[in-house]
Amino acid sequence: MDTSSLQLVPWAEDDFWLLLRQNEPVMTEHLGGPETEAKLQERHQRYLALSAREPAAGRVFRIVAGSGSVGTIAFWERVWKDEEVYETGWGILPEFQGRGLAAQAARAVIVHASVHGARRHLHAFPSLGHAASNAVCRKAGFVLLGESEFEYPPGQWHTCNDWRAVLA
Template sequence: MDWVGGVETDERVRARHERYLALVPDGTGAQFRITIPGHPEGVGIVGYWRHEWRGEPALESGWSVEAEYRGQGIAPDAVHLMLEAARAAGETLSVHAYPSVDNPASNAVCRKAGFTLLGEEDFEAAGRVLRTNDWVYELAEPPRA
C-alpha cells in the first residue's frame, strides 16, 4: 500500500474486501488472484471496477504483486489477462490506471500492458489525494499485440 497512501486500518481493509466480493454479483467489475506455477495460493491480485472519468462511465484497474515476485513480468502479464477477461465479459469502456507519478514499476506495467499515458492528475485513493499518472486502455479497440 506504499504507493496508494500507506497502511490501512483493519476496517478499511474489510470494507475494500467487501467491495471486491460484490463486483461480480453486482456486474460492476472483477478481481482476480494472480497465480503462478508452484504458487496456487497466489502472489497478488489484479482487477477492474466501474469508475467515472470526467463525468463519463469508465473502468478503473489496479493490481498488486507481492514484493518477492516483482520484476519478473508477472504484473504486465496479469494485466493483459485481466483486460482480455474484461473484453470477454463484454466490457467496452475505457480502462484507466492511476499509479503514482513516483511509482516507476506500476507506470512500467501500464506501458508494457499497452496503456496510453494521458498525463498527470490528482487522484483520491484510500481517502488521500495523490499525484498520479492517468493511463488508459481502450477495450473497444482491437487487442494490442
C-alpha cells in the first residue's frame, strides 16, 4: 500500500460502513465498547452535520491511502480547562494499523485545523493504556501535558494523557 498519497476526504452519506467497521470490539476497547446501530446512525448524522458547518467548527474525514479507505479522523470544538480548543480522535481499521497512517493523518489534521480553524490548540486524550494512540500523538508532534481525568463516553470517567498541538 502506498501511504505517501494519504488523503483526508470529508465525511459523506456513503461512509456509514466505516462506522460499522469501527464499532467492532477490537476498535472500541478504549472507547467504552461497541454501540448499538441506532447510536451509530446518530453518530453518522452528527458527523454529516459537523462536516456541513463552517470549516472552523471542525470536520470529520475518511482517511484514504492508496486506493482505499483505511479509517477516520476528526476534530471538533470543545472547552478544556476554561480554554476554547479543538479535540481530535481517529480510528484506523485493524488490517491497516502499524503502518504510520494514524500519525500521518493526525499531522494532516493539525495542518487543516491550522489553516481553517479559529482556535490555538488541538488536544488528543488517549487512555493511559492505549500505547498505540499515545505513540500516534508523539509521532504527530503533540506535546504531552500530563495525565487528566476525562469523561468519555458520557458518564464514564477514566485517566488519560492530555496531548496538545499548537496550531499556527
